[in-house]
Amino acid sequence: STKKLWGGRFQAQAAKWVDEFGASISFDQLMAEEDIEGSLAHVKMLGHTKILNAADVDKIVNGLVDLREELHAGKLHFTVENEDIHMNIEALLTEKIGPTAGKLHTARSRNDQVATDFHLYLKKRLPKVIDEITTLQQTLVAMAEQNVETIMPGYTHLQHAQPISYGHYLMAYYQMLKRDKERFAFNMKHTDIMPLGAAALAGTTFPIDRADTARELGFGQIYANSLDAVSDRDFALEFLSNSSILMLHLSRFCEEISMWVSHEFKYLELSDAYTTGSSIMPQKKNPDMAELIRGKTGRVYGHLMQLFSTMKSLPLAYNKDLQEDKEGVFDTVKTLLPSLKVFNGMLKTAKPNVARMKQATENDFSNATELADYLAAKGVPFRQAHGIVGQLVLKGIKSHQNLQDMSLADLQQASPKIEADVYHDLKSEVAVERRHSFGGTGFDQVKQQIEQAKQELSE
Numbered sequence: 001s002t003k004k005l006w007g008g009r010f011q012a013q014a015a016k017w018v019d020e021f022g023a024s025i026s027f028d029q030l031m032a033e034e035d036i037e038g039s040l041a042h043v044k045m046l047g048h049t050k051i052l053n054a055a056d057v058d059k060i061v062n063g064l065v066d067l068r069e070e071l072h073a074g075k076l077h078f079t080v081e082n083e084d085i086h087m088n089i090e091a092l093l094t095e096k097i098g099p100t101a102g103k104l105h106t107a108r109s110r111n112d113q114v115a116t117d118f119h120l121y122l123k124k125r126l127p128k129v130i131d132e133i134t135t136l137q138q139t140l141v142a143m144a145e146q147n148v149e150t151i152m153p154g155y156t157h158l159q160h161a162q163p164i165s166y167g168h169y170l171m172a173y174y175q176m177l178k179r180d181k182e183r184f185a186f187n188m189k190h191t192d193i194m195p196l197g198a199a200a201l202a203g204t205t206f207p208i209d210r211a212d213t214a215r216e217l218g219f220g221q222i223y224a225n226s227l228d229a230v231s232d233r234d235f236a237l238e239f240l241s242n243s244s245i246l247m248l249h250l251s252r253f254c255e256e257i258s259m260w261v262s263h264e265f266k267y268l269e270l271s272d273a274y275t276t277g278s279s280i281m282p283q284k285k286n287p288d289m290a291e292l293i294r295g296k297t298g299r300v301y302g303h304l305m306q307l308f309s310t311m312k313s314l315p316l317a318y319n320k321d322l323q324e325d326k327e328g329v330f331d332t333v334k335t336l337l338p339s340l341k342v343f344n345g346m347l348k349t350a351k352p353n354v355a356r357m358k359q360a361t362e363n364d365f366s367n368a369t370e371l372a373d374y375l376a377a378k379g380v381p382f383r384q385a386h387g388i389v390g391q392l393v394l395k396g397i398k399s400h401q402n403l404q405d406m407s408l409a410d411l412q413q414a415s416p417k418i419e420a421d422v423y424h425d426l427k428s429e430v431a432v433e434r435r436h437s438f439g440g441t442g443f444d445q446v447k448q449q450i451e452q453a454k455q456e457l458s459e
């Protein structure tokens with residue numbers, strides 16, 4: 001036999017570089033806390049069910065508690081020889097309490113152990129992600145509240161379409177984030193299922209009590225099928241998928257911010273604290289943080305595609321391929337939390353250029369729909385009204401005049417239904433204010449949306 005924990009049936013040792021290839025300790029040590037937690041619950045259960053005697057259980061529990069303290073103090077040293085976090089902890093426990101440590105693995109396999117650690121790891125991080133999203137939502141609502149009547153161009157095809165409220169724009173992202181949060185909350189439901197007790201793949205002959213370990217670890221549910229418990233990673237796929245959608249949302253906002261701080265737009269001014277200079281061009285103030293969050297979105301998609309590809313066609317139950325499930329998830333957590341935090345800080349300190357945004361709605365034809373609606377309200381069929389205004393726009397382009405700059409006589413030539421009150425309707429703030437339809441950009445609607453959001457955030 002060889003020196004490995006599982007060395008009984010082995011005669012030859014793997015070369016060090018082969019061990020290194022197979023080892024996961026370099027990254028799964030991130031789950032050291034969860035591994036000890038899982039072992040504590042497991043061994044206590046072995047005591048409750050009399051599978052182990054009280055003296056052995058106490059010895060193991062004390063050893064694990066000591067290891068946990070050493071972990072917190074940064075004193076635990078892991079080795080590649082011990083392959084992964086599970087065997088490293090067991091080896092350290094053996095060093096500490098002797099061969100009794102070997103009883104810990106009764107009625108357990110690394111397969112249900114690693115799945116349990118991974119569920120616990122994500123279960124602890126999901127609330128943090130949800131909290132960071134909530135913080136960003138609070139910023140959005142506070143900013144929207146200050147900008148209900150800030151008028152800006154609304155775009156389709158990146159062309160001026162119709163004027164909108166900047167508050168309405170901000171609240172659009174609030175709504176996306178609301179659904180993101182719901183997705184992560186649903187993800188929590190599937191992360192809150194305990195694999196422990198599935199053993200290697202088939203369950204165990206020992207009279208274990210899975211409800212006991214689940215209670216101790218705070219799991220709401222227990223995997224009902226041992227093969228499923230050790231071999232699926234759909235909770236991780238959901239996390240990566242939800243994270244991809246969240247990052248996608250942030251990336252769109254980042255793209256807009258990057259455009260809006262440009263010389264061409266100048267809608268927004270970012271705080272110096274969230275921008276960077278150039279090593280050669282002294283005048284530069286670059287929206288690096290927005291670009292970086294936009295860029296990191298690709299990284300998260302990559303992790304999603306990687307795990308999808310790893311899981312595809314994988315036969316039941318455990319396969320070593322599954323060791324590839326962790327790094328992408330760890331990196332996604334490491335990417336998501338600071339991305340949300342930096343984005344929040346960047347947005348909170350960004351100043352809209354209110355005059356410039358408004359001005360951009362006055363030097364264009366984005367009030368053309370207003371005129372068509374004005375005619376339609378006076379009984380002109382909308383299609384016909386659309387045609388009339390289209391003609392006026394064409395005329396305006398040629399004569400370098402916007403609709404509101406045309407004389408009443410000119411407008412009346414296009415349609416006798418047009419009267420002097422039309423100039424009121426052609427103002428961009430009026431165009432926004434009047435959009436009272438539910439969910440529209442009308443001031444009253446935006447205010448209502450904000451009130452609703454505040455209530456949601458206080459729940």
Ligand code: ARG
Binds near residue numbers: 114318
């Ligand atoms: N390090 C392994 C992983 O991350 C732990 C489970 C190993 N189980 C096994 N039968 N080789 O998946």
